Amino acid sequence: MLLVVEQFLNGLQFGLLLFLLAAGLTLVFGIMDFVNLAHGSLYMMGAYFAATFAAWTGSFLLGALLALGATLVLGIVLEMSALRHLYGRDHLDHVLATFGLILFFNEAVRLIWGPAGLALPLPAWLTVPVPILPGIHYPAYRLAIIAVALLVALLLYLGVMRTRIGMLIRAGASNREMIGALGINIKLLYTLVFGLGAALAGLAGLMQAPILTVQIGMGENILILAFVIIVIGGIGSIRGAFLAAIFVGMIDTLGRAFLPNLLRQVLSGAAASTAAPALSSMLIYLLMAIVLVVRPEGLFPANRR
Amino acid sequence: MKAFTVSKAVTALMLAGLVLLPLYSQLSGNIFILTLLTRIVILALAAASLNLIMGFGGMMSFGHAAYLGIGGYAVGMLAQEGIGSGFIQFPVALAASAIYGLVIGALSLRTRGVYFIMITLAFAQMAYYVASGLARYGGDDGLTVYKRSDFSGLIDLGNRTQFYYLCLACLFGVIFLIWRIVNSRFGLVVQGLRSNEQRMQAIGFPAKRYQLVCFVISGTMCGLAGALLANNTDFVSPAMMYWTRSGDLMVMVILGGMGTLFGPVMGAVVFLLLEEFLSQITEYWALIMGPLLLLIVLFGRGGIMGMLGRAGRG
Numbered sequence: 001m002l003l004v005v006e007q008f009l010n011g012l013q014f015g016l017l018l019f020l021l022a023a024g025l026t027l028v029f030g031i032m033d034f035v036n037l038a039h040g041s042l043y044m045m046g047a048y049f050a051a052t053f054a055a056w057t058g059s060f061l062l063g064a065l066l067a068l069g070a071t072l073v074l075g076i077v078l079e080m081s082a083l084r085h086l087y088g089r090d091h092l093d094h095v096l097a098t099f100g101l102i103l104f105f106n107e108a109v110r111l112i113w114g115p116a117g118l119a120l121p122l123p124a125w126l127t128v129p130v131p132i133l134p135g136i137h138y139p140a141y142r143l144a145i146i147a148v149a150l151l152v153a154l155l156l157y158l159g160v161m162r163t164r165i166g167m168l169i170r171a172g173a174s175n176r177e178m179i180g181a182l183g184i185n186i187k188l189l190y191t192l193v194f195g196l197g198a199a200l201a202g203l204a205g206l207m208q209a210p211i212l213t214v215q216i217g218m219g220e221n222i223l224i225l226a227f228v229i230i231v232i233g234g235i236g237s238i239r240g241a242f243l244a245a246i247f248v249g250m251i252d253t254l255g256r257a258f259l260p261n262l263l264r265q266v267l268s269g270a271a272a273s274t275a276a277p278a279l280s281s282m283l284i285y286l287l288m289a290i291v292l293v294v295r296p297e298g299l300f301p302a303n304r305r
Numbered sequence: 306m307k308a309f310t311v312s313k314a315v316t317a318l319m320l321a322g323l324v325l326l327p328l329y330s331q332l333s334g335n336i337f338i339l340t341l342l343t344r345i346v347i348l349a350l351a352a353a354s355l356n357l358i359m360g361f362g363g364m365m366s367f368g369h370a371a372y373l374g375i376g377g378y379a380v381g382m383l384a385q386e387g388i389g390s391g392f393i394q395f396p397v398a399l400a401a402s403a404i405y406g407l408v409i410g411a412l413s414l415r416t417r418g419v420y421f422i423m424i425t426l427a428f429a430q431m432a433y434y435v436a437s438g439l440a441r442y443g444g445d446d447g448l449t450v451y452k453r454s455d456f457s458g459l460i461d462l463g464n465r466t467q468f469y470y471l472c473l474a475c476l477f478g479v480i481f482l483i484w485r486i487v488n489s490r491f492g493l494v495v496q497g498l499r500s501n502e503q504r505m506q507a508i509g510f511p512a513k514r515y516q517l518v519c520f521v522i523s524g525t526m527c528g529l530a531g532a533l534l535a536n537n538t539d540f541v542s543p544a545m546m547y548w549t550r551s552g553d554l555m556v557m558v559i560l561g562g563m564g565t566l567f568g569p570v571m572g573a574v575v576f577l578l579l580e581e582f583l584s585q586i587t588e589y590w591a592l593i594m595g596p597l598l599l600l601i602v603l604f605g606r607g608g609i610m611g612m613l614g615r616a617g618r619g
Contacts, residue, residue, distance in 0.1 A: 029419070035419055035422065082599055082603075085603060086602070086603070089602075091365070091418060091419050091422065092365055092422075092555075092559070093602045095365075095367065095422060095552075095555070096555065096556060096559055096598060096601075096602045097598065097599045097602040097603070099549075099552045099555075099556065099598065100594070100595040100596065100597070100598030100599045100602070101595060101599065102549075102595070103549075103591040103594055103595035103598070104591065104592060104595030104596055104599075105595075106591065107589050107590075107591035107592040107595065108592060110589065111589050111592065220548070220549075221430075224426060224427055224430045224548065227423040227426060227427055228423075228427050230423065231416075231420060231423055231424060231427070235419065235420065273440075274440055274441065277437075277438040277440075278434070278435045278437075278438030278439065279438075281431075281434035281435070281437075281438060282431055282434065282435060285427055285428060285430075285431035288424070288427060289412050289428075292412055292413075292415055292416065292424065293412065293415070296415040296416050296420075
């Protein structure tokens with residue numbers, strides 16, 4: 001029982017983190033029609049910034065805030081200096097250019113911070129276990145991640161659905177030329193959206209940093225998970241990304257936790273312990289394959305034109 | 306059209322280099338050149354196979370390194386189990402790649418565009434994780450291939466020069482095959498599908514079936530490159546199919562010139578020589594390579610072949 005609740009919450013927490021990453025990716029794709037492989041690099045930069053700033057200031061929260069600002073600025077600089085020239089090009093060009101950026105960021109990090117990973121220690125008040133149910137404790141920091149991510153998701157929803165900028169973003173997603181013709185400064189809007197996506201990726205990176213080590217290439221595996229989420233949820237759809245992210249986070253976490261035991265009941269011990277790690281890492285891809293067979297456009301396609 | 310163009314001259318020069326340089330390496334005793342060239346030729350073969358679906362078929366696969374891994378693991382795993390004959394290893398490598406291509410292609414081709422890029426990437430990553438989970442075959446650490454494929458005296462893969470020329474023969478064979486495919490009725494249909502799938506379908510061609518066959522052929526060719534690569538490095542590991550390798554292959558194709566016969570070979574030669582050159586200048590070679598890629602995308606349309614073509618027209 002204890003394990004089930006704990007793994008369930010872990011899955012939720014991982015899913016929400018994936019959502020932060022996938023939301024930025026799907027926003028940028030939905031509005032600018034831009035495929036950004038370097039999104040994972042922004043996630044990595046968020047973690048490195050947080051580790052560095054936290055060490056400088058001596059405060060975790062201050063470090064996190066500074067890191068958030070830094071990734072926002074980095075995203076905006078990146079967009080203005082290089083990526084905006086790629087809008088309207090073939091998707092293949094996007095893939096290649098941002099692939100080049102990944103190489104650059106990985107190497108730059110190696111040069112600046114060295115090949116060894118960094119650690120981002122948590123302040124004492126975030127490491128205490130919190131009783132959530134009678135007899136069940138859960139780490140405060142993971143609860144904090146769930147709270148922050150849910151809050152961000154809510155703000156994102158309200159921001160996109162209820163504000164003027166959100167209205168422009170939605171308008172831009174459904175018809176780019178039209179809102180330009182109506183006198184909206186699209187360039188500025190694009191830069192803003194890209195910066196927002198970068199900040200979301202940075203937030204996911206810096207929140208994940210204390211749980212895993214901060215290391216080169218940390219953004220790449222999780223980026224591919226974000227792709228899977230977008231494919232399952234439907235490109236350009238924030239709601240789809242949210243539901244698919246929670247789904248994928250749960251399946252991945254619960255699969256890794258419980259699949260070995262389940263297999264052991266069906267197969268012999270040796271066969272089960274060989275098959276389990278491979279099978280549990282395949283689970284979400286199998287899920288994606290099933291979704292593709294049933295609904296090639298994803299579960300919640302954003303704009304049917 | 307002129308019979309002699311700049312791009313043709315450069316291509317001929319490059320091919321002559323690939324054929325003759327090993328002789329120089331043999332005479333001068335400079336083994337390094339031969340090792341580098343073998344790697345280039347094998348990856349050029351992989352790039353050429355990717356070009357078949359990407360350049361001619363318009364299918365942007367971001368998971369082509371998976372076939373390198375599957376071909377390589379087929380050789381490595383059979384060798385581990387004591388089956389050293391190349392006459393078994395290579396057909397198994399090709400068949401395994403073809404089956405993987407058939408399954409992945411059938412699923413991925415349900416989508417198009419960006420979805421296709423992301424899905425091929427995700428499936429290749431799945432193959433990567435599966436290989437990492439193979440505890441019996443080294444898991445994450447990979448698997449040493451203690452004995453190269455044995456072709457019972459026909460050709461000795463342990464001999465560097467013989468192995469190089471085998472790889473080169475495979476490369477030329479594959480390019481010849483691609484040339485025949487592209488100019489066949491089948492190839493014309495596939496290229497028609499790249500230009501306008503709806504019209505082709507309206508004329509009555511079963512679009513997905515043609516694309517799937519093309520996808521499988523390309524994957525099988527790349528599986529051959531994987532089997533050769535395993536013999537070249539005497540080692541297979543999940544890193545062979547890490548997604549950056551797929552990215553490298555894509556870069557080679559685009560750098561050389563998509564949809565040209567020898568472009569991918571040119572791309573592989575330039576990319577790997579550049580990598581070698583930069584890594585000798587600085588340990589942080591990717592710091593230069595990354596922005597260089599960005600610049601190539603921004604300004605160099607049509608790759609090297611395209612640029613040479615423009616230079617030829619003056």
